[in-house]
Amino acid sequence: MVSDIVSAAASTAAGRCATVSVAFFDDFKTADLGLLRQEQLAEEISCNHQRLLLLWRAPRALVVGRSDTRLPHFANAVDHLGAEGWPVLIRRSGGSACPVSRGTLQIALARTVTSTITIDAAYTELANMIRTVLESYGLKVATRRKSSGFCPGRYDISVNGRKVAGLSQHWRQRNGQITVTTAATMIIEEDPEEIAHIVNLFYRVAGSAERCSSSGVGALRQDLPVDATFDTPLMEDLCNRIANAARGEWRNDPRRISAPPFAARSLSQNN
Amino acid sequence: MTDVVVPNGLWDTEKTPEGIVANWFYADGGDIPEGATVAELMVEKSTFDIAAPGAGRLHIVVAKDGVVRPGTVIGRIDGV
Numbered sequence: 614m615v616s617d618i619v620s621a622a623a624s625t626a627a628g629r630c631a632t633v634s635v636a637f638f639d640d641f642k643t644a645d646l647g648l649l650r651q652e653q654l655a656e657e658i659s660c661n662h663q664r665l666l667l668l669w670r671a672p673r674a675l676v677v678g679r680s681d682t683r684l685p686h687f688a689n690a691v692d693h694l695g696a697e698g699w700p701v702l703i704r705r706s707g708g709s710a711c712p713v714s715r716g717t718l719q720i721a722l723a724r725t726v727t728s729t730i731t732i733d734a735a736y737t738e739l740a741n742m743i744r745t746v747l748e749s750y751g752l753k754v755a756t757r758r759k760s761s762g763f764c765p766g767r768y769d770i771s772v773n774g775r776k777v778a779g780l781s782q783h784w785r786q787r788n789g790q791i792t793v794t795t796a797a798t799m800i801i802e803e804d805p806e807e808i809a810h811i812v813n814l815f816y817r818v819a820g821s822a823e824r825c826s827s828s829g830v831g832a833l834r835q836d837l838p839v840d841a842t843f844d845t846p847l848m849e850d851l852c853n854r855i856a857n858a859a860r861g862e863w864r865n866d867p868r869r870i871s872a873p874p875f876a877a878r879s880l881s882q883n884n
Numbered sequence: 885m886t887d888v889v890v891p892n893g894l895w896d897t898e899k900t901p902e903g904i905v906a907n908w909f910y911a912d913g914g915d916i917p918e919g920a921t922v923a924e925l926m927v928e929k930s931t932f933d934i935a936a937p938g939a940g941r942l943h944i945v946v947a948k949d950g951v952v953r954p955g956t957v958i959g960r961i962d963g964v
Contacts, residue, residue: 732896
């Protein structure tokens with residue numbers, strides 16, 4: 614299904630390949646499939662100035678950075694978390710442990726790198742998009758390091774002082790072209806205490822002092838008014854807002870070609 | 885001899901002064917093909933794959949976990 618959407622966009626752009634903003638959702642059976650899709654996203658960029666947006670979710674897994682694999686008891690931690698129902702996966706982007714689950718949303722924005730794009734510029738592009746979406750719910754958003762959250766970094770996104778999204782990046786050079794994929798993990802309807810527990814369990818068993826606090830982790834559902842209602846399930850509503858924000862973000866680009874409508878079929882089918 | 889260089893302007897050194905060489909994917913003295921990913925940098929939760937600018941024998945200048953900045957020569961390739 615996703616491939617169909619991408620193909621449709623590409624054929625629209627045939628003959629004048631420029632910016633094609635593609636927003637699509639996929640609901641994977643396992644997190645390793647989603648992570649593979651995310652890590653291959655940049656390979657689908659067919660021309661300069663193109664940006665691809667992927668939104669996905671999958672059953673539970675803890676996705677760690679490659680540096681985590683050097684922890685003294687990493688193999689024990691992998692076994693331990695697997696037994697807890699949180700298989701451990703290793704990602705190519707930087708940072709430390711992040712959760713994947715049906716209650717979290719994984720966001721990936723892949724783009725070619727032009728002379729004005731730095732690590733910070735690419736982070737800012739996705740951070741601003743997420744910030745715009747959260748503010749559309751009437752939430753007060755902060756973008757700064759949240760040391761007590763999972764996978765802390767300078768582009769942590771917090772609501773009410775609790776981290777709801779963390780960003781990381783992977784840059785590649787291929788055939789003379791540089792691409793960057795900025796990825797975010799966003800906590801939507803997952804229990805922050807469970808996230809803190811599983812992240813801390815991983816690092817404790819692996820032999821690391823790194824920890825996160827449940828009071829430093831938030832979830833979008835908890836930050837919304839109790840009586841907040843939407844026309845669609847929250848995850849679907851959020852995905853639509855992200856896709857709309859992406860289109861708005863890029864609206865001023867004269868080379869932009871309209872994105873296809875956001876497809877939430879797989880999301881709806883699994884709710 | 886071709887230098888393997890951390891690209892200039894890759895990150896804002898006022899915000900993040902330094903990065904590290906997180907991995908070398910080829911051994912010192914090993915033969916590498918042009919375009920192969922030879923090393924991985926880590927900067928502010930970002931990983932950056934460094935591609936070999938030419939084919940030849942790799943000489944590692946900055947070892948794994950060594951500190952780098954934009955413009956740093958991390959290795960050299962002796963052409964074959």
